[in-house]
Amino acid sequence: MSTVTPADTRAVAARALAEIALDGRSLREVLAQQLPRLPQSRERAFASALVYAGARGWLRWNAALPRLLQKPLPRRLGALQALLVLGLTQMEDLGVPAHAAVAATVDAARALGHDAQRGLVNAVLRRWLRERDALLAQLDADAVSRTRLPDWLLQALHADWPAYAASIISASNAEVPPTLRVNSARGSRTDYLQCLAAAAIDAQAHAWIDSAVTLAASLDVTRLPGWFEGSCAVQDGAAQLAASLLDAPTGARVLDACAAPGGKACHILERSAVQLTALELAPARLTRVRDNLARLRLHAELRVGDATQPAAWWDGVTYTHILLDAPCSATGVLRRQPDVRLHRRASDLPALIAQQRALLDALWPLLARGGTLLYATCSILRGENAVQAAAFLAAHGDAEALPITLPAGRADGPGWQILPGEDGLDGMFYARLRKRTAC
Numbered sequence: 001m002s003t004v005t006p007a008d009t010r011a012v013a014a015r016a017l018a019e020i021a022l023d024g025r026s027l028r029e030v031l032a033q034q035l036p037r038l039p040q041s042r043e044r045a046f047a048s049a050l051v052y053a054g055a056r057g058w059l060r061w062n063a064a065l066p067r068l069l070q071k072p073l074p075r076r077l078g079a080l081q082a083l084l085v086l087g088l089t090q091m092e093d094l095g096v097p098a099h100a101a102v103a104a105t106v107d108a109a110r111a112l113g114h115d116a117q118r119g120l121v122n123a124v125l126r127r128w129l130r131e132r133d134a135l136l137a138q139l140d141a142d143a144v145s146r147t148r149l150p151d152w153l154l155q156a157l158h159a160d161w162p163a164y165a166a167s168i169i170s171a172s173n174a175e176v177p178p179t180l181r182v183n184s185a186r187g188s189r190t191d192y193l194q195c196l197a198a199a200a201i202d203a204q205a206h207a208w209i210d211s212a213v214t215l216a217a218s219l220d221v222t223r224l225p226g227w228f229e230g231s232c233a234v235q236d237g238a239a240q241l242a243a244s245l246l247d248a249p250t251g252a253r254v255l256d257a258c259a260a261p262g263g264k265a266c267h268i269l270e271r272s273a274v275q276l277t278a279l280e281l282a283p284a285r286l287t288r289v290r291d292n293l294a295r296l297r298l299h300a301e302l303r304v305g306d307a308t309q310p311a312a313w314w315d316g317v318t319y320t321h322i323l324l325d326a327p328c329s330a331t332g333v334l335r336r337q338p339d340v341r342l343h344r345r346a347s348d349l350p351a352l353i354a355q356q357r358a359l360l361d362a363l364w365p366l367l368a369r370g371g372t373l374l375y376a377t378c379s380i381l382r383g384e385n386a387v388q389a390a391a392f393l394a395a396h397g398d399a400e401a402l403p404i405t406l407p408a409g410r411a412d413g414p415g416w417q418i419l420p421g422e423d424g425l426d427g428m429f430y431a432r433l434r435k436r437t438a439c
């Protein structure tokens with residue numbers, strides 16, 4: 001029997017949130033390390049929900065703390081600071097009744113080893129309840145604490161997408177259930193929806209992405225029918241567009257140049273029997289590609305290598321299709337990766353843009369004449385997307401953009417931009433770049 005109390009669960013969540021928000025660690029990595037401390041799946045799900053909500057709301061509720069504390073908390077009390085943020089998050093975002101949230105948060109201070117600070121936690125949360133209306137008005141008066149997004153990103157959104165900034169902000173703060181990709185190599189989506197219904201899992205087919213199924217609520221994916229047999233994978237619908245836009249037929253020689261964790265590579269292989277090389281810079285991340293291929297019963301050639309240095313790994317035979325799903329700001333997926341808003345800086349952008357350009361330039365010679373390179377990012381910043389693709393076309397006379405028309409999003413420069421929340425999708429940019437057969 002579990003001896004873990006609700007206070008222990010909150011303490012695990014607070015420690016995790018402190019590592020993410022104060023130490024700059026990735027949410028996925030921290031959860032992978034911290035959640036196994038909780039023995040029951042219900043406790044892990046609750047801690048995970050707290051951490052996601054805490055990261056999403058950090059820029060708002062952490063901004064409330066200086067107004068509630070007499071002096072700032074020292075750095076050694078980082079987990080206590082995160083616990084206070086989680087106390088506010090529970091009351092304001094997760095609908096936990098105030099008395100329950102206060103009592104549980106005070107108990108969690110003890111579970112964190114901060115028994116002496118229980119009075120402080122109680123006083124801070126009770127002060128919030130007394131002064132709530134005035135404090136909410138103060139938080140709403142500041143753009144960062146109102147929108148929960150960093151100032152540099154707000155400026156970029158207003159510069160790039162002035163008419164859409166409000167909807168992007170709202171979608172970036174939404175809590176969304178996972179989308180599945182049904183493995184068409186193992187069965188039809190209609191059949192899989194029936195399996196989900198038989199397992200009492202509420203789900204819906206995406207209206208126009210033929211592999212996508214949206215779940216009504218988050219769940220432990222290993223409970224999904226056929227999970228271990230490779231019937232489905234978790235992947236946002238916008239990411240599921242890559243395989244059809246690349247449109248590699250049976251027998252095509254395909255390079256996925258930035259492959260990990262392998263979602264798009266697996267989807268390409270599910271659609272047709274291509275010869276696919278999955279290249280990845282980070283050896284540990286290539287393991288995730290290997291695991292995903294194995295679970296989905298697919299095969300690809302796996303290579304560790306730097307896509308900007310083909311001499312080290314390329315066999316000299318051109319590819320008919322290349323997917324470049326480039327490292328980017330990830331500003332289109334804040335709703336699924338809420339920690340990106342805490343970690344990404346405006347100063348990261350020039351290096352990312354230069355890296356994307358270096359990848360495009362290095363991979364272009366590897367593409368056969370008449371072949372297609374699909375450039376993809378999960379960014380919504382035009383410098384990484386439309387401007388990047390247009391600059392590439394201007395510099396490469398043998399490149400042309402193939403048109404893209406989808407039911408959601410809009411043409412932007414030579415590509416297509418989907419903004420977060422449009423038709424329930426993540427933000428994603430695609431450009432189809434074809435190498436002319438003759439110059």
Ligand SMILES: C[S@@+](CC[C@H](N)C(=O)[O-])C[C@H]1O[C@@H](n2cnc3c(N)ncnc32)[C@H](O)[C@@H]1O
Pocket residue numbers: 239257258259260261262263264265279280281282285305306307308325326327328
């Ligand atoms: C956006 S992710 C790719 C996601 C993947 N396509 C999928 O659908 O699962 C970008 C990946 O590129 C890798 N990467 C970054 N620079 C690279 C380089 N120079 N060569 C190869 N891979 C690189 C990163 O480690 C990261 O795993």
